[in-house]
Amino acid sequence: MDSSLETAADREQLRRVVIDPVSRVEGHGKVTLLLDDDDHVREARLHIVEFRGFEVFIQGRPYWEVPVMVQRLCGICPVSHHLAASKAMDRVLGVPVTRSAEKLRRLMHYGQILQSHALHFFHLSSPDLLFGFESEVGKRNIVGVAGAYPEVARQGVLLRKFGQEVIRATAGKRIHGTGSVPGGMNRHLGVEDRDALRAEIDLMVEWSRAAVELVKRLHRADPALYDEFGRFRANVMSLVRADGAMDLYHGALRFRDADGKILVDKVPDQSYRSLIREQVKPWSYMKFPYLEQLGPDEGWYQVGPLARVQNCDFIPTPLAEAERREFIDHGRGEPVRATLAYHWARMIELLHAAEVIRDLLGDGDLLEGALLAEGVRGNEGVGIIEAPRGTLIHHYQVGDDDLVTMCNLIVSTTHNNQAMNTAVREVAHRYLDGRKLTEGLLNHIEVAIRAYDPCLSCATHALGKMPLVLELADAGGEVVDRVVRD
Amino acid sequence: MGGKFLFDGQPVPFEDGQTILQAARAAGHYIPHLCWHPDFPPHGSCKLCIVKVGGRHVSSCALPARDGMEVESDTPEINGERRALLQMLFVEGNHFCPSCEKSGNCQLQALAYELDMSSARFAHFYPDRPVDASHPDVLLDFNRCIFCELCVRASRDVDHKGVFALTDRGIRKHLVVNAESGRLADTDFAVGDRAADICPVGVILRKRVGFAVPIGERKYDEASISTVAMEKGE
Missing domain, CATH: 3.30.70.20 (Alpha-Beta Plaits)
Known part of the structure; x- marks a missing residue:
């Protein structure tokens, strides 16, 4: 777990190249590279430059408002925040959520997984993978994909739309709905919505299978790239169901080390603080979490699809499970660690989400049954959910007067902070070191970051080609070269 | 007694003691309001019920109707003033509708x-x-x-x-x-x-x-x- 490129020894003597902003990701971040006179990379950092402050302004608000307010963190996966906060508040209320309410929340959540994964793969990442990292930048976007591969783009857009419809039917709105409340849900699924979704779900499963096939074809076509690009050893973390199954809505925490050995298992969500600590570095607003027992240098870990697909013992839907087995076999006994394998794992989860939705849509509990339960009120609750990008932790303390007194959020992208930085360093070292920088070469770094589907602000959605300014400065800070992409 | 007045060009009957707002509502005409409530006497503080009568801007919740009045309500000028009043109310407090x-x-x-x-x-x-x-x-x-x-x-x-x-x-x-x-x-x-x-x-x-x-x-x-x-x- 090499961190030698985190801080160069002689920073003042090096040239600085900045990628700002990183494009086709959610939110705003930048990458800085420090190069010596021979163009060797001496330092590489992914900086998160937004400051949000949600944890503070949630304090003092009534607990029932939190699941609605906190989802405004994000326009891409608001459902994940909505549900993580609801789950935490279920704990505060001491409520065992009813069968109907949990199934409705699961349907909402897997709709979220489906739409977010489709958005990320087809809209944000497929242009790099289908056209090449150094392809013509003007076509390297979803519009370019729609021109060259119209059926791929169409299926991607409609898969996302279907996921959004699942969210609308359960949460009331495609974005920032209000269906989940502390203690349960406030609405059933309507029969008309159920029937409309059922009419399309088999096609969505088929298209999801096609998406997995597409990623596998890409891997087969260029194994040297897909198996090696951004490859490094890392621990992984995710929720896992009690029987070892993948469960994106609820479970206990499991860590595996870089060899795939289980380090920690079956840790209840309420005890996350006994495992995880967060480190602060002066050059980024994003904290660096780590597994306490290993310390900050060795204890950092990956979350998200690549972690989840390999951390669980099995996926509880048949088509996705068959794909998981093929994925595991691809590693030939070793964990799959290549950065681009995130896409393959993500599409396996897309298929799993489609299968879960298909199964849930046949369940009568979605249409009727108690939505709210009562319990013994407490003052603290943790809600953990596997959001599209990885493990999402919400932790609240609530006073007897019903106002929130403490809020701690560890969002998925924060868990991946060190891993993304490591990917940036790995790629910078391997592909950029000693070479004259071009837009295409710098895009290699963005490709590595994009694979994580980071939500850098967990709020802003940057879709398509964003303005990019590259400045090359000499050791004295004088700009000697400047490339602008409008 | 009572009488009639013109509300945006439409004749509106009223009884003695009725305000413009009460008579207009009884005749099916809506006038925006916030501090007025049918169960309470006129208060005249929010000014959303402002109308134009004889060139003057008045609170319709408080002004008694009079025979022959010409009242302008749903006009760009009056609605513009109401909108400005709303905008001032919004910035004066902390109104965060998305999570309210x-x-x-x-x-x-x-x-x-x-x-x-x-x-x-x-x-x-x-x-x-x-x-x-x-x-x-x-x-x-x-x-x-x-x-x-x-x-x-x-x-x-x-x-x-x-x-x-x-x-x-x-x-x-x-x-x-x-x-x-x-x-x-x-x-x-x-x-x-x-x-x-x-x-x-x-x-x-x-x-x-x-x-x-x-x-x-x-x-x-x-x-x-x-x-x-x-x-x-x-």
Whole structure:
């Protein structure tokens, strides 16, 4: 777990190249590279430059408002925040959520997984993978994909739309709905919505299978790239169901080390603080979490699809499970660690989400049954959910007067902070070191970051080609070269 | 006696003692309002019910109708003034509709939609108004107060408790609770009081039920505030 490129020894003597902003990701971040006179990379950092402050302004608000307010963190996966906060508040209320309410929340959540994964793969990442990292930048976007591969783009857009419809039917709105409340849900699924979704779900499963096939074809076509690009050893973390199954809505925490050995298992969500600590570095607003027992240098870990697909013992839907087995076999006994394998794992989860939705849509509990339960009120609750990008932790303390007194959020992208930085360093070292920088070469770094589907602000959605300014400065800070992409 | 006046060119009959707003409503014409309530006497503080009579801008909730009056209400000029008043109310408090539990049931928000208010226009004050969660059943979120005094009047005149009052003047005006501590828990306020469900915005809230009814299925989600007012008499 090499961190030698985190801080160069002689920073003042090096040239600085900045990628700002990183494009086709959610939110705003930048990458800085420090190069010596021979163009060797001496330092590489992914900086998160937004400051949000949600944890503070949630304090003092009534607990029932939190699941609605906190989802405004994000326009891409608001459902994940909505549900993580609801789950935490279920704990505060001491409520065992009813069968109907949990199934409705699961349907909402897997709709979220489906739409977010489709958005990320087809809209944000497929242009790099289908056209090449150094392809013509003007076509390297979803519009370019729609021109060259119209059926791929169409299926991607409609898969996302279907996921959004699942969210609308359960949460009331495609974005920032209000269906989940502390203690349960406030609405059933309507029969008309159920029937409309059922009419399309088999096609969505088929298209999801096609998406997995597409990623596998890409891997087969260029194994040297897909198996090696951004490859490094890392621990992984995710929720896992009690029987070892993948469960994106609820479970206990499991860590595996870089060899795939289980380090920690079956840790209840309420005890996350006994495992995880967060480190602060002066050059980024994003904290660096780590597994306490290993310390900050060795204890950092990956979350998200690549972690989840390999951390669980099995996926509880048949088509996705068959794909998981093929994925595991691809590693030939070793964990799959290549950065681009995130896409393959993500599409396996897309298929799993489609299968879960298909199964849930046949369940009568979605249409009727108690939505709210009562319990013994407490003052603290943790809600953990596997959001599209990885493990999402919400932790609240609530006073007897019903106002929130403490809020701690560890969002998925924060868990991946060190891993993304490591990917940036790995790629910078391997592909950029000693070479004259071009837009295409710098895009290699963005490709590595994009694979994580980071939500850098967990709020802003940057879709398509964003303005990019590259400045090359000499050791004295004088700009000697400047490339602008409008 | 009584008589008739012209409301936006339409003849409207009235009886002695009726205000312009009352007579117009009785004849099926909606005039926007916030501090006026059918169960309470005119208050004349919000000025949303402003109309133009004989070249003067007057509060229709307070001005008695007179025979032969020509009243202009639904005109670009008057609606523009109403919109500006709404914009000032929005920037004066902290109105964050996206996570407000009153969204869809809030008259301020509904009027903003009704009058096509698309921006706050003025600089926000961002006042510091801590909430009062001391009462076991009711939360007071002062951030949203528009100083209509409906709670003051309901508590004083119907509940006979005098729990609420406005204090200070001008830009420092704010709603307070009549207790030594200033806390609602230290009054005899009860969730069944008339004052508990009179607030047109999101200040006086029953605890723990804020999102029980989904947003999208609420009063002003289903129909505009003018329709609700005229069809349901609210």
